[in-house]
Amino acid sequence: MATVLAAGTLPWRRRRGRLQVALVHRPRYDDWSWAKGKLDRGETFPVAGVRETLEETGLRVRLGHPLPTTTYTVASGSGRAVKEVRYWAAEVTGGDGGLVHEIDEVAWLEADEALERLTYAHDRAQMDALVAADASGTLTTWPLAILRHAKARSRSSWDDDDWLRPLDDQGRAQAADLVPLLAGYGIERLVSSPSTRASDTLAPYATATGGRLRLKPGLSEEGYAQDPSRAGHHLDRLLERGVPACLCSHGPVLPDLVNRLLARVDPRLAPGLVARSVIEDVASSGLAKGEVLVAHIVGTGEGARVVAAERHHPLDRG
Structure with a gap:
């Protein structure tokens, strides 16, 4: 059928x-x-x-x-x-x-x-x-999206510095598709690794909304290797602000960020049981290139708690 x-x-x-x-x-x-x-x-x-x-x-x-x-x-x-x-x-x-x-x-x-x-x-x-x-007090939430950069040119086909490696045609299409998706959640604050393949993933949304794209070296692969604590710091700053936000980074950096969100799931809240399942799945399997994890959060700072979560793959469409 x-x-x-x-x-x-x-x-x-x-x-x-x-x-x-x-x-x-x-x-x-x-x-x-x-x-x-x-x-x-x-x-x-x-x-x-x-x-x-x-x-x-x-x-x-x-x-x-x-x-x-x-x-x-x-x-x-x-x-x-x-x-x-x-x-x-x-x-x-x-x-x-x-x-x-x-x-x-x-x-x-x-x-x-x-x-x-x-x-x-x-x-x-x-x-x-x-x-x-x-x-339960979990209807009014704000979204925090964790995004893996879109598909880029392969490392083997690129002779320059890796952080300059650009998106390929599929990656540019994924970046364009993210515009209406992120807009649906009212994303306002944009934070990204300065690597070209990451910043160019969020650039179309920044252009479409007139938003400012904030580049943080601690979210790059190179910056994370030098000081792993910086990536978590940037996530914590977003949790303190409580503004609908998207953070774009790389495969090696994401497990740290996802596990930090997992620690924010409140097991006392019924919706949190579903959130834990979704985030645990992302923690174990990772995000595909161009895929986004959306965590719905109540509160800010130390009191911020994830009450629901969902993931959207660039190929999960009609």
Whole structure:
């Protein structure tokens, strides 16, 4: 049976201290559900979720931690297909609320009202998870992305200093693909190894957003070999700031950074159990070139704790 890939969000806000979520109504089906839609060709799940939310609700959102994925059977041209929809909690950051596509109404409802109005039982798991996160104090998070530089020219084909080795064609495509992905999480602060293959991985995002790219020698392979403590220092500084950030480095440096994040997972928080699994997997298998680990964090400094995590591979797309 064929699989249809889709993504969506639960846009949320607070009014008079009360949590509200946005449901959409489709007149074609006369149903109430979450903003969602199919992945375009070559699109990643998070990018699709942000795009579909804007197209269906007119709202701009910043992705928070992931919510339960749902699967169900739908009609397709070949008969039946399994539809897989991945969801995120999404804090509203702007937008005019203008309705387009097949949506004729967006309703902001409190949790109990939303559960009653949802048409499909399979949409309730996301609402339950959102409410649980809110109750545990882990709904409001900020993202810290750990990125391995995109694919570069091989060492054997490069005669100059290794730190000057540039991205190849595939690497440049990966760097371009990172622009909408990082934008979906509202990344603001950019920190990178000064090696060309690392800084050029984040350069397109810096250009697109007008952000400043901060180059730190301690994140390079050469700098890490001289003083391994510097890489951890740069990570700690980002944790102190608590600003949505991306740190780009190299394969030999990443295990130290990932293990530092692993130590920040709070086992007392239910979402933290999933976060630990994701980060442990990255710690053991590493990140592919151009792949990003997104840690969702509550608090700052010594009190910063990872409550959810996800990884996105440049080939993990529709």
